[in-house]
Amino acid sequence: MSYVLQGGLVVTFNKDNKPVAFKADVLVDGNTIVKVAEDIQATAGIKVIDCKDKWITPGMVDTHRHVWMTVLGGSHGDMLLSEYAVKNSWHVQAHMTAAEIKISQLAGCLEALHKGVTTVLDHFHAAYSPEMADVALDVTIKSGARVIFCPSRASAPSKILPDFEWGREPDMAKWQWQKLKEWAARDGGKLSKDGRVTLGLGYDLVAPWNIPESQEALKEARSWPAAIITAHVCQGPQIKTWKDAGILGPDVVFSHCNVLSHRTAPDDELWAALKEHNCGIASTPLDELGCAIGNPVALDAVSRGVKAGLGADTTSFNSGDLFVQMKMMLQWQRGTEFDKVLTGGLQEPSHNKWRAADAFRLATLGGAEALNMSHLIGTVEEGKRADLLIFDTGSPNLAACADPFLGFVFHASEADIEIVMVDGEIMKEGKNFTRFEWASIAKELKEAAAGIQKKWPKEKLEEIWVEYYAKKGPPHF
Numbered sequence: 001m002s003y004v005l006q007g008g009l010v011v012t013f014n015k016d017n018k019p020v021a022f023k024a025d026v027l028v029d030g031n032t033i034v035k036v037a038e039d040i041q042a043t044a045g046i047k048v049i050d051c052k053d054k055w056i057t058p059g060m061v062d063t064h065r066h067v068w069m070t071v072l073g074g075s076h077g078d079m080l081l082s083e084y085a086v087k088n089s090w091h092v093q094a095h096m097t098a099a100e101i102k103i104s105q106l107a108g109c110l111e112a113l114h115k116g117v118t119t120v121l122d123h124f125h126a127a128y129s130p131e132m133a134d135v136a137l138d139v140t141i142k143s144g145a146r147v148i149f150c151p152s153r154a155s156a157p158s159k160i161l162p163d164f165e166w167g168r169e170p171d172m173a174k175w176q177w178q179k180l181k182e183w184a185a186r187d188g189g190k191l192s193k194d195g196r197v198t199l200g201l202g203y204d205l206v207a208p209w210n211i212p213e214s215q216e217a218l219k220e221a222r223s224w225p226a227a228i229i230t231a232h233v234c235q236g237p238q239i240k241t242w243k244d245a246g247i248l249g250p251d252v253v254f255s256h257c258n259v260l261s262h263r264t265a266p267d268d269e270l271w272a273a274l275k276e277h278n279c280g281i282a283s284t285p286l287d288e289l290g291c292a293i294g295n296p297v298a299l300d301a302v303s304r305g306v307k308a309g310l311g312a313d314t315t316s317f318n319s320g321d322l323f324v325q326m327k328m329m330l331q332w333q334r335g336t337e338f339d340k341v342l343t344g345g346l347q348e349p350s351h352n353k354w355r356a357a358d359a360f361r362l363a364t365l366g367g368a369e370a371l372n373m374s375h376l377i378g379t380v381e382e383g384k385r386a387d388l389l390i391f392d393t394g395s396p397n398l399a400a401c402a403d404p405f406l407g408f409v410f411h412a413s414e415a416d417i418e419i420v421m422v423d424g425e426i427m428k429e430g431k432n433f434t435r436f437e438w439a440s441i442a443k444e445l446k447e448a449a450a451g452i453q454k455k456w457p458k459e460k461l462e463e464i465w466v467e468y469y470a471k472k473g474p475p476h477f
Contacts (some may be wrong), residue, residue, distance in 0.1 A: 104445065122140070
């Protein structure tokens, strides 16, 4: 369909990379924003959406999320990363069924849309059978979200005590790589006909002892081409390993990168390598701070000219929205820098260095840049895809907010979003999804969650963790 979003306040960035808010109409034809101007007249066949007293913003871009983990929501918020790895990654996750993955992946995509996230880099690390992989991709396409689907080339351990064993790895490696090749053959990795879902690769396997194998694997993935290659980095040496192996590139997105918060030298080699190779960083401040893997570095990256965006990571730890990630990142950075003023006896500055618009950018245009998609999404701009949000500024949250950037970052929530549009299609209007009836999905999701909790009660998982910790100590990441 075609739409005119009429009479709203467009909140975006201009071609000079400055935050701007201005009254305008937005004409959407098919999947594209074709005009942003005042007084656009709707001709026959164009639907008018009244946006008076509304904000029209870009859809948010999540650069690191494990979408399938929605079924485990509320399970991990008090855990350290090491505890989570033993209890979830090496036990619960390793025994999930295809049916559980299917409903959880669909619900996770819809949750993202519900919260105004229109694009997701999905690091899908639960492809433990061909059926699990296929159902996850199928419902991702059906959800209507824009997703870079990055299946992880990895397996779960078959045993963790007294020592790790990876008995399933040879079979996993064979069929997973074959599945990736099969998907890559779909129109060069365009996994959905409308192009919303594209193929990437999750690859956490690079280590000093397997460099030739990793070099060959990533060379092949780039030939498909994989849209993005993503990997976790917490406090480990992965960035240097990738650098020394010569496999960094503009298609690489490292999630977290908390190890960089300790590296403050202006010419630090790892920061310099990320900038030189135009790599991206996906920062997830809420769970990074909460599960003690280190301090978030998104705004440090911005100050160094390194591409950076935000992510929710997993809704088993925290809410799946980016509103809270924006607030957490901005206020943590402000607090940390001001602490240096206080403890260093320096003069207090006249203004905050980092502004709400900087956080807004991380969640929109910055994320698009990190995913190499800023030519398509991230701003309300003629020629870009119509991934848009319409906010009700008469809501209890926003009625008094004169500055839309302050309002978006500090006051708004998903409750204020009236319309979520992806590729010119309205995916959610008011409280209702347009492709799905949420009540039936919620019922199935609850049943799946209850089944998992029955199979893996907290007491059983705690016993496993206590035994592991007593014999091995915490895993290191």
